[in-house]
Amino acid sequence: MGDIILKKYTRRSFLENTAKLCFKVGLSLVFFNGFRIKASSDKTTTIANKYDHTGSGFEPAYLELHKTGELNRRAETLWAILERCQLCPRRCRVNRLKGMSGFCRAPGATLVVSSFHPHFGEERPLVGNGGSGTIFLTHCNLRCVFCQNWEISQLGRGVESDIDELADMMLRLQRIGCHNINLVTPTHYSAHILKAIDIAAGSGLRLPIVYNTSSWERLEIIQLLDGIVDIYLPDFKYWNGDMSAKYSSGAERYPEIAREVILEMHRQVGVAKPTINGIMQRGLMIRHLVMPNNAGGSEQIMEWIAENLPKDTYVNIMAQYNPVYKSFDYPEISRRITGDEYNKVVKRAKEMGLANLDIQGYWWLKR
Numbered sequence: 552m553g554d555i556i557l558k559k560y561t562r563r564s565f566l567e568n569t570a571k572l573c574f575k576v577g578l579s580l581v582f583f584n585g586f587r588i589k590a591s592s593d594k595t596t597t598i599a600n601k602y603d604h605t606g607s608g609f610e611p612a613y614l615e616l617h618k619t620g621e622l623n624r625r626a627e628t629l630w631a632i633l634e635r636c637q638l639c640p641r642r643c644r645v646n647r648l649k650g651m652s653g654f655c656r657a658p659g660a661t662l663v664v665s666s667f668h669p670h671f672g673e674e675r676p677l678v679g680n681g682g683s684g685t686i687f688l689t690h691c692n693l694r695c696v697f698c699q700n701w702e703i704s705q706l707g708r709g710v711e712s713d714i715d716e717l718a719d720m721m722l723r724l725q726r727i728g729c730h731n732i733n734l735v736t737p738t739h740y741s742a743h744i745l746k747a748i749d750i751a752a753g754s755g756l757r758l759p760i761v762y763n764t765s766s767w768e769r770l771e772i773i774q775l776l777d778g779i780v781d782i783y784l785p786d787f788k789y790w791n792g793d794m795s796a797k798y799s800s801g802a803e804r805y806p807e808i809a810r811e812v813i814l815e816m817h818r819q820v821g822v823a824k825p826t827i828n829g830i831m832q833r834g835l836m837i838r839h840l841v842m843p844n845n846a847g848g849s850e851q852i853m854e855w856i857a858e859n860l861p862k863d864t865y866v867n868i869m870a871q872y873n874p875v876y877k878s879f880d881y882p883e884i885s886r887r888i889t890g891d892e893y894n895k896v897v898k899r900a901k902e903m904g905l906a907n908l909d910i911q912g913y914w915w916l917k918r
């Protein structure tokens with residue numbers, strides 16, 4: 552579909568598009584509710600071709616590895632790690648294959664999914680007209696006190712699922728016209744995800760994979776995703792380890808780990824460049840959420856990005872910090888940010904020469 556053009560999104564057009572999509576796919580899909588499908592592979596392939604949003608014969612990174620069997624081997628490598636789980640820097644070493652849970656609280660090797668649906672609140676180059684095909688995975692290995700999705704990440708809201716169903720979700724999102732498969736909080740389920748991509752690729756999945764992570768990752772695991780992930784969407788939350796320890800459950804090494812894995816992500820997929828239609832298919836898209844009282848060390852993060860990555864690296868400076876969950880236990884982060892706090896970060900990013908800034912989130916400050 553080479554004629555998709557990104558419109559300037561007003562709130563009105565956002566709501567209209569969302570309403571159309573809800574009607575199109577049905578509310579049962581939007582709110583999951585144990586939704587189950589078994590898509591016919593022939594049908595899926597046909598529809599996938601119809602919804603080739605790229606118009607350029609785009610081929611996702613994972614397809615080659617699927618064909619050679621390497622994708623399956625990588626999935627098995629990750630699966631074996633579950634026996635003494637070290638999928639993330641917490642390195643709990645619990646046997647998830649025998650039902651044990653670690654810091655993330657994932658129930659052993661059981662997959663739990665909160666919802667899957669076209670999402671129109673993500674970055675514009677991921678949303679386009681068809682939406683970002685978002686799959687919200689339950690539980691989290693970072694557990695921030697201000698998490699916006701705390702009911703999913705920390706209370707475990709979701710439905711037990713399995714790998715075949717995860718593959719079906721991906722195919723379903725492709726069939727209804729999403730531009731990508733956006734895996735939110737994927738780290739503790741990376742083994743399940745690779746297995747599902749392998750199955751879905753065999754049934755016609757051709758959308759880019761978006762790895763939507765907090766950056767609380769192990770370098771060795773991210774290296775195993777080389778050639779599988781098309782778009783990395785990492786947060787860079789904190790510059791200072793005292794802050795990450797305080798607000799993200801003792802994750803003192805977060806800043807150094809985030810720097811390390813973001814560099815690796817860039818090595819794998821490079822600078823994110825949209826297609827002629829404005830849709831992103833490959834590359835690194837960094838997010839940074841500006842926090843009250845500079846709790847994240849925002850200006851230093853902008854400086855590091857400018858000094859260590861190309862100046863046209865995509866950086867979304869997010870303004871939508873909202874005090875929820877346990878953030879009221881910390882007075883310094885128990886409010887929204889001000890316009891001055893936000894502008895200061897944008898100014899520093901520009902001074903440092905960052906030339907691909909997404910500052911659309913600024914409308915939050917004007918509400």
Ligand code: SF4
Nearest residue numbers: 636639642643653655
């Ligand atoms: S994925 Fe979960 S169980 Fe595994 S090391 Fe990380 S927090 Fe621990």
